[in-house]
Amino acid sequence: MLRMEIALFLVLAFVAFFYFSAEKEHAALHRTFSLLLVCVLVHLGLDGITVYTVNNLNTVPKLLNDAVHRLFLGSMVFVIYLFYQYIAILVEEETGKPRRLDIPAKIFLAIAELCNFLLPVSYTVTEKGNYSSGYFMLVPYGAVIFYLILCAGLLLINRRQIDKKKKSVIGIALTIEFIVCILQGLNHTWLISGMGITLMTLAFYLTLENPETLRSELTEQKISMLYLKSQVNPHFLYNTIDTIRIQAQLNKDVKVAELLMRLVDFFRLSVKIDRPIVTLDDEIELLEAYTELMCYRYPDLNVSYDTDPDLGGAQVPNFILQPIVENSLIHGLKNKGYRGDVTISAKKTENDKLEISVSDTGSGFDEGKKAEIDEMLRGYAKQPPKLSGNSIGILNVQKRIKLLCGREYGLSYTENETGGVTAHILLPLKEEIE
């Protein structure tokens, strides 16, 4: 029997290693599970020890045997209590209703632990093996039954509000523990309580607490925070700007009104960001709003467009031009005091593809910078996803084009003979949305 306890201990030690090395949210649920894992490990250790001592009554002093038994069963009652606690938090998170059974659960825990350390321990010796018995044994059985009933009650009362997956996990865990408890009750020499507890722990670990799930929860939380930070309700934003614009115009400030109009245009078009593919016309319209605002801020900046009107309906990935033009302005023309030209052109290539180029008369690439960018754009797939940084814009553009259009398309840079750089975006030419 001792071999089983050792195996269970090793399995859970392994689980605990992965669990504690995973990044996770600091939520009550995960804290409870962490505590649970530690306690189960201690419990399994004590389980192993008692399996040895109870079968060596002759060599092990009774006092020591009693002591490890009391500790073993005390830890078992506490572990079962933690299971209840874990399930109660899970149900609370799902339903939003506060936990009302915590106080009876804690009072029961206190009484059970007290009895566990006070009631007399006796041992029964059989041919198949020895086991502890007497009134003392009422404590662990009583605790298992009490907490199982509490959990089953929680599950039944709130069955409608709990997510299906979580409901089945709790159900399975409870059933396992119930069956193990019955078997142990019928066959005292089996000593399988440790197995029940390990299986319950594994059931939760494999489904709700595995490192993959925890990591995706965390990422999701980070992303939604970013989203909240960057996205005020767009309708509120542009309705308000519109009201300000009208007020400006009523005050006869035509220029301010016009600028606000362009700003609203920019916002209105950029909130369509949920669509992965838009038409070239949409993309150019957004870009025009952006460049007009920039040209107002920097009067020596000139932006011109040369696009074939028949290409207006071409399908292009959303939001690919603005980051490229922004790059031209910030890395090329800023160094020249925002003095210079940016030309955006779109044309059909000889082999029926769409080429959009953004050419500037800026300061060009620094020594070695071109090779660095070429390398980054070529090895786009190897670059880790970044949420900020200098080249985030163009890397994102490259990734999206490759993903949405295919590997043969994408972004590349060349240096102009007269200074400045040109970004070339090669895209498939199709009118229909697939």
Next chain:
Amino acid sequence: MKKLRVLLVDDEVMIREGFKRLFDWEAHGCEVIGEAADGMEALAKLDALNPDIAVMDINIPIMNGLKVIQMSRLKHPDTAFIIVSGYDDFSYCREALRLQITDYILKPVNYEEFGICIDNLKIALFQREISENENPEEERAIYGITRFIQEHSAEDISLSVLSDEFHLNPQYISQLFKNEIGVNFLTYLTSIRMEQAKKLLLTTSLSITEISERSGYKDYRVFTKVFKKSEGITPSQYRRDFLQ
């Protein structure tokens, strides 16, 4: 020419105020005769005032603008509804088109574009007047002139061309447009050319450059600009949206 009577419906005071004071109603032959801030008030004012034009926001309290139009459509078949909305959601557009609205304008409202929309409405009213004219003997000069423009919209047309063709003083022709249709000559010409372009966009597969020539524009860039101003979208967007 009789003034067109306008009802403004928007829940935001500033938007109504902007419409009233920033758009030159007088120059477009219109007058604002009432305002409403919610759906119920709009229904009541529509019944009480029977306006020629109702400028309508969709997202208003109590009852949304589309519902208001739907409920008053039968009682007011001649009222022209112009929807002004911040929602460029296409499902709204589709529902609005079913209600036979005159135009759909996106917020923020560009008053120049709004003027084009009012002008187009007047031209449509004038065309309806011609088609309902059951007395062909009463051939008024403006009828001949507009027919001529429609037939020659791809060519170079100016007031002096019309003057030679009809042996009338250019100033007089210009005045005729103002008095009979309520828009100036150039507005009328542009509107006819845009109609022509829209027809070509939907019924042919000609390139935009060709369509621009056939609609009287030698430079497609000018054409695209004018089209965008008049329709709010580029020619190729227009073609795509309506052929879907």
